[in-house]
Amino acid sequence: MRAAQWFKPHPPYASHGEGCWVVDVDGRRILDCANNFFSLIHGHAFPPILDAVHNAMIRGTAFGLPTESEILLAEALAVRNSRMEQTRFCNSGTEAVLSALKAARAITGRGRVAKFEGCYHGAYDWMEVSLDPTPVNWSDENGDPASVRLGLGMPQSVLNETVVLPYDDPQRCADILRREGQSLAAIVVDPLASRAGTVPMSRETTAVLREACQRDGILLIADEVISFRLSFDGASRSFGLEPDLITTAKIIGGGLPIGAVSGSADLMSVFNHSEGKPKVAMGGTFSGNPLSMAAGLASLAHYSQSAIERLNGLGDQLRNKVKDGFSVRGVKATITGMGSLFRLHLGAAHVTGYRTAYANPEAAQLIRQIQFAMLDQGVLLTPNCSGALSTPMTETEISLIADKLVAVVAKELAEHESGAVA
Template sequence: MRQASWFAPHPPYALKGEGCWIIDVDGRRILDCANNFFSLVHGHAFPPVIEALRSAMERGTAFGLPTESEIELAELLAARSPFLQQTRFCNSGTEAVMHAIKGARALTGRHRIAKFEGCYHGAYDYIEVGLESSPDNWDGPDGSLASTPYAKGTPPSVLTDTVVLPYDDAVRCEAILRTCGSSLAAVVLDPHASRAGMMPMPPEVIAAVQAACRRDGIMLIADEVICFRLSYAGASPLYGIEPDFVTLAKVIGGGLPVGAVSGSPERMSVFDHSRGKPAVAMGGTFSANPMSMAAGLATLRHYDRSAVARLNGLGDKLRERVNEAFAANQSPARLVGTGSLFRLHLGGREITGYRSSYPTTAEATALHQIHGALLASGILLTPNCSGALTTPMTDKEIAFLADTLTSAALKTSGWG
């Protein structure tokens, strides 16, 4: 079982999915707001995806050759955003970020990178640095943000070569980048990071990063693995980011394994193998396999501007209904997020980034209880009480989710 899908005492085992619902092996019907960690924007067994997969399967599941479907998906992405002009596919968001970092190192001739505290970008040792720092260790002796390891056995050199930035402090971020910017190959940035509270990165932080990148020749990598769903063109245009590379996964695969690195022809040339050995080799046995490409094409063709707007509108309704109920009951709890993404916080403080979203022991215990209460009532969120909406949902599901979530939070000791 995947670590991410485990929670005590044990998760339900899925039998099948129908739209925004899961039926588990015990026959329970559960509203799925985790949707495989936000990767199923159309929910389960979406008919156009099933039909696309059936057709692709009849032609063959994998080849040691390119197929037209990868060109079609790359062209579809390019039509949605000016920052996705060229795309190379891989099999996960982890791979995508790893390849983008390698590309940035090759283009700059530098090896250090910077990332933001608490942000998840996959299971790659450099990018895991600072992932789960805590009040006990998140500041270094000189006042800098500490480069803390995540996995046991992380080499000390990885910590030295990874600079940690504050998600919501532009002044501190600018100072760190001014000190070490000339040594950096890349800054990796998720402008709406789930692990950093599910709140947009402040515009002034984004501005500080982009100014440093332009000044010091640093490659800016926008991680849109989750937040691509927030607009038709993805998150970078939404937040005024001009990245060198964009990493994608999740919704662009329609429920199958996928990852991608996109960028301008100039930047993507670092992977070009058509004239011999590339500066950075990017490949994989199942990269750009026709099944994932077919599912991704069907998904994005049906996730058009109107579908994005409708889903984001449902997210606004959900947050408004829940937060009005919290206010009416004088609860410090708050539902935050943007568009179809949301997360529950309990402390009553303003949520601006990783540190302000870091739960106290009492809050963490309460969130665990709320998560369990929601599951018992037929709603699945991720273990930290975050979630995402899917297009099969209607006002009826939003009302059920809002009322059940509010009730669970208010009934939990200390938060009602």
């Protein structure tokens, strides 16, 4: 079982799903805002995806040969975003990010990489640096974000090779990049990073990245594994980012395992193996498998401009309802997010990035209690109380999520405060 899904005494075990509902083995219907960690944009058992997978499956599940469906999905991405001129597929977001980083190292001839404090980009060692630093260790002697080990087993060399940037301090970010830029192969950025609070990265910071990349010949990798859902062409353009490589996963696989690296034909030629040994090898037994390709094609075909606008509108409604509910009831909490993504935060602080989103152990425990209480009320959130909407949802589900979230947070905080006073 994946670590993030475990809690005591045991989580509900899923039996099946229908639209935005998941049914557990005891027959209980739960409104699913976790959507397998934001990968099911159309919820569960979406008929066009089931049909597409069925049609692909009866022709065979995996081949040691390329299939047409790989080309079709790559073309579907290229149509959405001209920066995704060519795409190579793999099986997860982790693999997509690590392949993009290997490409950047091969293209620039440099070894070091930069990422933003707290931000998650999968399980590649360099991307696990400073994933969960605390106030005790998050700054170095200059007050810059330190490179902090995620856990035992991370070599010192990985820490030395990873520059950590502040998500919400453009001046400091610029200073660090001026100092370190010429040693960097790539900067990896998710402009709506969940661990940095699910708050949009500022235009000032994205401008700093653009300038540093141009000045020092660094490749910009936009990690849109989650944020690709924000608009028809993904997230970068609306944040003023001009990425060299884009990594995607989750919704582009329609609920099946997938990852993808995309970029211009020129940069993507680093993976080219048609002329002999490629500069960077990108393989994988199940990479580009026809079931994921078919599911992904159906998923994107139904995630049209109008579907995106409707879903993002529901996201705005949800955040507004929750904010109003908190304010009417005097609850010291807030909800952040954009488009169809949201995250709960406790306290009155204005959340701008990892440090202002940071929950101390007591607050983190309370957040977990709220997740359990929401589950008790029949709404599934992720462990840090974030969520993602899916296209089967309507205003009815939005009201249900908002009402329950406001009531649960109000109750849990009141009980916590009375416990603290007693």
